[in-house]
Amino acid sequence: MKDRIFYITTPIYYVNASPHIGHAYTTIVADVLARYHRLRGDKTFFLTGTDEHGDKIAEAAKKGGVTPKEYADGISAQFRSLWPELAVTNDRFIRTTDADHVATVRGILQKVYDSGDIYFGEYEGFYCVGCERFYMEKELLDGKCPQHETVPEHRKESNYFFRMGKYQEWLINHIETHPDFIRPERYKNEALAFLREPLEDLCISRPKSRLTWGIDLPFDENYVTYVWFDALINYLTGVGYPEGENFGTFWPVAQHLIAKDILKPHGIYWPTMLKAAGIEPYQHLNVHGYWNVDQSKMSKSLGNVVKPLDLKDKYGLDPFRYFLLRDMVFGLDSSFSEEAFVQRINSDLANDLGNLVSRTMQMAIKYGDGRVPTPDAAAFAEQALPEAAARALAEVESCFTTLALHKALIAIWEFINVTNKTIVEKEPWVLAKDPANKERLATILYHLLEALRVTAVLITPFMPGSAAKILAQLGIADPAGQTFETLRAWGGLPAGSALTKGETLFPRVEVKKEEDKPAAAAVAAKAEVPAIKPEIAYEDFQKIDLRVAKVLAAERVPKSSKLLKLSVEIDGERTVVAGMGKDYTPEEMVGKQIVVVANLKPAKLMGVESRGMLLATDTEEGLTLLGFDKPPKTGANIH
Numbered sequence: 001m002k003d004r005i006f007y008i009t010t011p012i013y014y015v016n017a018s019p020h021i022g023h024a025y026t027t028i029v030a031d032v033l034a035r036y037h038r039l040r041g042d043k044t045f046f047l048t049g050t051d052e053h054g055d056k057i058a059e060a061a062k063k064g065g066v067t068p069k070e071y072a073d074g075i076s077a078q079f080r081s082l083w084p085e086l087a088v089t090n091d092r093f094i095r096t097t098d099a100d101h102v103a104t105v106r107g108i109l110q111k112v113y114d115s116g117d118i119y120f121g122e123y124e125g126f127y128c129v130g131c132e133r134f135y136m137e138k139e140l141l142d143g144k145c146p147q148h149e150t151v152p153e154h155r156k157e158s159n160y161f162f163r164m165g166k167y168q169e170w171l172i173n174h175i176e177t178h179p180d181f182i183r184p185e186r187y188k189n190e191a192l193a194f195l196r197e198p199l200e201d202l203c204i205s206r207p208k209s210r211l212t213w214g215i216d217l218p219f220d221e222n223y224v225t226y227v228w229f230d231a232l233i234n235y236l237t238g239v240g241y242p243e244g245e246n247f248g249t250f251w252p253v254a255q256h257l258i259a260k261d262i263l264k265p266h267g268i269y270w271p272t273m274l275k276a277a278g279i280e281p282y283q284h285l286n287v288h289g290y291w292n293v294d295q296s297k298m299s300k301s302l303g304n305v306v307k308p309l310d311l312k313d314k315y316g317l318d319p320f321r322y323f324l325l326r327d328m329v330f331g332l333d334s335s336f337s338e339e340a341f342v343q344r345i346n347s348d349l350a351n352d353l354g355n356l357v358s359r360t361m362q363m364a365i366k367y368g369d370g371r372v373p374t375p376d377a378a379a380f381a382e383q384a385l386p387e388a389a390a391r392a393l394a395e396v397e398s399c400f401t402t403l404a405l406h407k408a409l410i411a412i413w414e415f416i417n418v419t420n421k422t423i424v425e426k427e428p429w430v431l432a433k434d435p436a437n438k439e440r441l442a443t444i445l446y447h448l449l450e451a452l453r454v455t456a457v458l459i460t461p462f463m464p465g466s467a468a469k470i471l472a473q474l475g476i477a478d479p480a481g482q483t484f485e486t487l488r489a490w491g492g493l494p495a496g497s498a499l500t501k502g503e504t505l506f507p508r509v510e511v512k513k514e515e516d517k518p519a520a521a522a523v524a525a526k527a528e529v530p531a532i533k534p535e536i537a538y539e540d541f542q543k544i545d546l547r548v549a550k551v552l553a554a555e556r557v558p559k560s561s562k563l564l565k566l567s568v569e570i571d572g573e574r575t576v577v578a579g580m581g582k583d584y585t586p587e588e589m590v591g592k593q594i595v596v597v598a599n600l601k602p603a604k605l606m607g608v609e610s611r612g613m614l615l616a617t618d619t620e621e622g623l624t625l626l627g628f629d630k631p632p633k634t635g636a637n638i639h
């Protein structure tokens, strides 16, 4: 039963600053995971919230001239109200000032104190308020905190300590015997690297003479609890530790989601705290990278903080969610740029998915009676679409177990491309001309509509709003019934339901001319563009005769996986050999208008003479041909 229950948490965010794209990313990833598990029918709990105690908040409140609680109320409310706007479906929003949390923290402190793992002692060290933790001298870079690049305060005071060092060997063993405990691998290795050094005990209190904004220690009212010891426990309070029914259900499968900045508290402090309190460790710690902005770190002082609501308002919620998930490889850093975002909207969303939906709906309505047609099995012998759908489903499911969400989206887009190709190959508009093709046409349209349903279900965790809109166009008013189970067999779309053409799902974003440059630069920077070759004179360029050619026939060159032999029309027919065979089938090439260097000296490739060379470029998904926005005349000059 373990795998049918899912518990996911985000960090609880500090209330000293407003939410930005980094907070939005983690929370949206958690939401995508929660939605996916609900769609599979798993019992799911999703927790997020705010971290409100400690020096950092006390300082920010002081600057603002309000009490810490008033300050925390204001910013916590900003987080709380942001999440529904981003379609985030958390089951609880926890605050560390909530009464049940205060009680849980005190309960655990007492338990660990009673068992002898908390003691009183003297401490001296370097404290970074930004991180809310002590640093060892050797951890500092030029005497500064490596995260905040600020000089930490030197502090010496009497405090309570948690015997963290006692659990060092246990933790190393636990990480080594549970390879997925911290993932991806690089962060597991980072945690093990911390543990190669002797693990010091953790200072878990602050004297009230210096800080009062915290939870009182149950065994000494002159001290408040250290903010990390307080904050981490939210993951237990959230599911009702110790008595709540949810605790028993969800804790055994607890998964935390964080960025790399807070690996140490989650990977080291937290499991040892749990162990000392006699609670099983969490199941997985999932660690992602950092969003930078235009290659630099996001920071208030640089003025480059990206606000999630600004992007949502400008480009729409689903494109925003899609972009965040598609452009970050889970575990690695990614750089945000508005140009790259617009590119994704125009190519993946407007072009690939949006066009597919509108073309299919238009044809299905035009060539039918406004309802989902009944397919005729005999008229649709080939299996390309059902097979591609099964492949996409399997890939998406496997990616969800490893959190490779960008790969899940790539797999869904492969399916979208197969569907788009099916339209090109089957040419429903040609079939529609002859009434004898009625059944075949109805069948093809049914399969295309079913492909839209499959796509809608697959994108539901990522873009729930757009998925519901596609399903509504297919006559499915209630998306709740469209679980992943309905994708196991092809043909779940009920024939006869009413089709309605909706509005454009993803309007294209017009890029102003002067903005073209940065867009190209952003894409180029990502793809590691090769160096530009040395300059040539215009006269030299003029020597190259580029022409529009039409592919009349195509076949594979025997014994070559890459080469295609094309018969093309330019000024008459000629043969051109092209290395496109891995990315295009011969059938796909036929009928296309392409760009050919027409006056290249003939050359023999695997025994076939080629008179000219076609032009293509690389994409993440392989080669793509150069094309035209409007159909040109075959043989026309390209200048």
Ligand code: MSP
Pocket: 010, 011, 012, 013, 014, 015, 021, 022, 023, 025, 026, 051, 231, 232, 233, 234, 257, 258, 259, 260, 261, 262, 289, 290, 291, 292, 298
């Ligand atoms: N309050 C602590 C967490 C306590 S959890 C028991 C804290 N808060 S925070 O507000 O600083 O949030 C840190 C988290 O916000 C990161 O781990 C990550 O989830 C998210 N992000 C903040 N900036 C980010 C980026 N630039 N990029 C990606 N995510 C980042 O630490």
